[in-house]
Amino acid sequence: MMKDNDKKKQWGKNLSKLKTHLTRPSLDNRMKQALDRLEWRTKLEKSLPTHTAPERWEDIEKGIYPKQPLLSPKKLKWMALFIILISTLVLYLYLLDFADENQTDTHEHLNEEVDMAWDSKQWLYFDEFCEEHFISCDILNMDSLHTEWDETVRNLFDLKESIREYGKEELLLHELNRLEAEYTELVTRFLNTLLS
Amino acid sequence: MEQLPEEELIALCKKFDRSAQFELYRRYKDSLFTLAIRMGMEPADAEWALQDGFIQIFKSISSFNGDSGVYAWMRTILLRSISKTKKILIQPTDQLDCLAETVGESLPDWDKEALQLAFEQLPPGYRTVLTLYYLEDMTHREIGAVLKISEGTSKSQLYHAKQKLTTLLKV
Incomplete structure (x- = not known):
């Protein structure tokens, strides 16, 4: 009887471990997420246009190095x-x-x-x-x-x-x-x- | 200067070398401008945000320590500049913490123009999260930090964005 009880206990522990393992994000799930990300990214990258920024270097330069007035x-x-x-x-x-x-x-x-x-x-x-x-x-x-x-x-x-x-x-x-x-x-x- | 490795370019920028600064601007301006447009900004506003962003970038480049890539660092500064110019409205949605990450719908073979049109019709918050998550490879934590929203909100925004996009494409 004792042995059966021990077995039951052990079986219960194993079941609990399995449940924990199953509820954890599995490798498969993470793989799916990565695949989803890659798929969406590829599709969006292909479809959405890229844009060329207008030349604003001179304005940026003025912003970085503002001209100091001779007198405040x-x-x-x-x-x-x-x-x-x-x-x-x-x-x-x-x-x-x-x-x-x-x-x-x-x-x-x-x-x-x-x-x-x-x-x-x-x-x-x-x-x-x-x-x-x-x-x-x-x-x-x-x-x-x-x-x-x-x-x-x-x-x-x-x-x-x-x-x-x-x-x-x-x-x-x-x-x-x-x-x-x-x-x-x-x-x-x-x-x-x-x-x- | 065009062939200069990025580390050396950054080192020169830290010394306020103007030609190095121009080279860094030249290398990344289009990517960052495209990001601003994809987030739903008007071209004029995007131009302004880019200009302001680059000024901030060069003023604070000495604080760049190379932990993240230079593009990721510059992008964070630009996103801050964008949020100054434009308030990104995040529509209230359910907190679907795990759902967005577990959804792995396979994409149908959508028409390029239709996808582009549907993307442009998305609300600004959806566009932003979709862009940052898929096109910029940012994590929900990073998105949450930049947009000042919770990680859960970012996930649910992404989920709803995908749903909305799918709906728009089916119409």
């Missing part, structure tokens, strides 16, 4: 800002220099004008000269000339003061030119009167 956008921004600042500074200095030069010119010009006017005041004493030389002031109509001249000189002095106070050179220079013309006319008239 950040550096470029700073550079632009620096240039703007320098330009502004240069322009400011130029204008400052120009204004200064202009002001100096104006003052020099004005001083000359005033000096000339002051010298010209000598003309105011010309009546004395006329008297000394027996020339009548009435004949020469010197009185009216004196009055006009005094006014011109006064204007010139006022101008000089205004320039000192307000520094409006352009406006005053224009006025000065007008006065200068007036003065020239006055002198011309005076000389004409004297010589006539």
